[in-house]
Amino acid sequence: MTIFIAIYITIVGLLFGSFFNVVGLRVPLGESVIHPPSRCGSCNTRLGAKDMVPVFSYMFSKGKCRHCGVKFSPVYPLFEAAAGLLFLWMFLRFGLTGAMAIGIVLASLCVIVTVADLKYMRIPNKVLLFFAPILIVLRFVFMDAAWWHYILGGVFGGGLILLIVLLTKGGMGMGDVKLFALCGFVLGIGPAILAFMLACAFGTIVGLILIASKIVQRKQPVPFGPWLALGTLIAYLYGTQIISGYFSLIG
């Protein structure tokens, strides 16, 4: 039975992933996510059902438009696959529980934010405003720590990034502040601190690699939202284990 639920959740994740691409690419431009239907950016042919099967359409068409042969960005199937895997991962980690529900909503937010921030260097308010009430209600319904852990996590997350924005005047923006306030709230204070440390570590390592390989310039701003999102997901999935492992090492 478990295998069927796992497959079902993965397929749902892939389908949602396809929609998250559309949300992440259109909402920052103020466009509707439903209308108009997706078209090839080059020949303007409307994409049919055959072109919109997550991941597989891309694989079978070798990443090209079936009509004009223009190459599509591999980013689309990548984020579809990421959403499918994250949905599955949440199920394998938490089973059919409230923690899984929160994890899936959190992963959805993280995928959309990553798409939008990488493409436009912006985290759209509309997306945050859509997810905030769902995550806040779910968190208070399925608490696995005292309520103040979550409040403290939100204050810490938003406050810390706000401080960085005020002190550095660049790199991070108010979108990151709001995003990490929400993520910090969902995580609770302990995992929120861990998520921030992970985000900084990933951001620094990948930033240095990109600078060393001359893909980006030293002064070029790099979006930080994707790292906050990645740190948040790892801290949500394994935060408790990582933190207790760390304290048993030093204690």
Ligand SMILES: [Zn+2]
């Ligand atoms: Zn085309």
